[in-house]
Amino acid sequence: MASPAACAYGAEEQTVDHVVLHCPIHRLPPGVQGLTVLDNETIEWLLKTCPEDLVRPRELQELTQTMKKVSEYESGLIFLKKVVHGLKKVENHCTRVLTF
Numbered sequence: 001m002a003s004p005a006a007c008a009y010g011a012e013e014q015t016v017d018h019v020v021l022h023c024p025i026h027r028l029p030p031g032v033q034g035l036t037v038l039d040n041e042t043i044e045w046l047l048k049t050c051p052e053d054l055v056r057p058r059e060l061q062e063l064t065q066t067m068k069k070v071s072e073y074e075s076g077l078i079f080l081k082k083v084v085h086g087l088k089k090v091e092n093h094c095t096r097v098l099t100f
Contacts, residue, residue: 019049038067 007014009025019026020035026049028034034042043060 038064 006012007018007023007025009023011018011023014023020028021031028045029041030037030039034045038060043064046060
């Protein structure tokens with residue numbers, strides 16, 4: 001297997017790790033976190049850096065909307081877990097009060 005081509009900036013290998021995290025020419029501005037958050041800066045980076053046949057603006061827009069829905073869903077779950085935890089505390093307190 002051939003080794004990855006050298007980076008135009010001078011790195012010996014142009015690996016995914018190098019491009020996403022370290023390359024001053026191509027690196028993702030917010031780092032790896034940008035790939036999980038998919039903010040506007042990351043979307044611009046993907047459109048500028050990746051070949052058009054790999055990243056299409058419409059698909060990115062749809063993915064961004066889906067990720068926002070997932071984030072809202074996760075936020076709702078976290079809220080519900082806090083509510084359940086609070087209710088358990090109330091239940092425990094009431095049980096102790098009633099057993100005295």
